[in-house]
Amino acid sequence: MSDQNVINMNERQRTGFEWRKYSRFGIFLLVLLALFLLVISNVFIVKEGEYKVVRQFGEVVRIVKEPGLNYKIPFIQSVSTLPKYQLMYDVSEAEINTKDKKRMLVDNYAVWKIIDPKKMITNARTLTNAESRMEEFIYSVVRAELGQLNYDEIINDEKSSRGSLNDRVTAKVNELLAKDEYGIVVVDVRMKRTDLPEENENSVYTRMISERESKAQEYLSKGDAEKNRITAQTDREVKEIISKAEADAEVIRAEGEAQAAKIYNESFSKDPEFYSLYRTLQTYKRTINEDTVIIIPSDSPYAKILSGYFE
Structure with a gap:
């Protein structure tokens, strides 16, 4: 084998080793990244x-x-x-019958919360189912409570005997929820409004108007009676005051006349002739006016006085 072939073979071996080394490192990084993502995702x-x-x-x-x-x-x-x-749930509007067999529409809302998630999931499964069961209980309790009241007691605040209706409804609904272990509790149930079926509105409005008119007439009658009582009492007090004043005046007048008579007597006794003249002049004043014609003897006291002759 030539030297060139040996060199080529060694080169290929070195390259294959490096590739395998980098491949193992890449696989390790991928596994590490996958484990990290697995941990993070859970x-x-x-x-x-x-x-x-x-x-x-x-x-x-x-x-x-x-x-x-x-x-x-x-x-x-x-x-x-x-x-x-806490969650708020708007209870569907429902029609109920009152104690006196009249119909009315009631609209409520409830504030509630989950206190035992495991029981809620086990028995109600979902929030929607829990709200549905709660709504059924609220409607049942409200219908029973208002069914014990007459129509007028519900719509007329002055005659209402509802008392703490919301508190009673809340307590009874919670009893039913606890009994069936739904894991939720109602914090509060409130009546938003009470309406009348359309066919009943006119008759109810007429009755309300009649009641208000009757109440107004009652107030007017009480006012007139009170006015008459005060007037009679005032008239009686005025008469008593006038009678007492007149009696006091008579006493004062009598005392004054007695005192005047005493003064006259004392004054006139000092000069009888002046008293005679004074009485004569008083007589003229009462008997003579511009149309009076007097015929008197010449020797009468009147003639003497008018003529200026005094003995």
């Missing part, structure tokens, strides 16, 4: 306000509640998320 993060449900072949094997990093077994385990925070 790490999951639990956030605040959520549950992570780990399933193995469809069965729940673990519920992760605390925030942080967690790991699942590749290929055989899967992870789903459920909310931990």
Whole structure:
């Protein structure tokens, strides 16, 4: 074998060795990258306000509640998320019958949350199914509660005996949910509005108007009665005041007249002639006016006084 052939053979051997070395290194890098991606793809993060449900072949094997990093077994385990925070559900509008056999439409909403994800998944399977069961219980309890009240008690706040209806409904719905172990709890149930079937609206409006008019008439009657009472009391007090004033005036007048008579007597007794003149002039004042014609004897006291003659 020539020297050139030997050199070529050695070259090919060296090249094959280097290729095999690089191939093994590339395969090692690929395996390492695959393992890294496998680990990364099976790490999951639990956030605040959520549950992570780990399933193995469809069965729940673990519920992760605390925030942080967690790991699942590749290929055989899967992870789903459920909310931990409160949820609001708008209950479908429903028609109920009152105690006095009248119909009305009720619209509610509920605030609820998951407290046991495993029970919820086991018995309700999904959030939609859990909400459906909750809605059925709410409708059943609301219908039973309002069915114990008359129509007027529900629509008329002044006569309402509903009391803490929302609290009672919430408590009874939670009892039913706990009994069937759905793993959820209702925080609050609220009645958004109560409407009437269209055919009942006119009759109810007419009744409400009639009740308001009756109430207004009752207020007017009470006002008139109070006015008459106050007027009568005032008139009575005025009469009493006037009677007392008149009595006091009579006493004062009598005392004044007595005092005046005493003064007259004392004054006139000091000069009888002046008293006679004064009484005569008083008589003139009462009997003589511009149309009076007087015929008197010349020797009468009047003639003497008018003529200016005094004895």
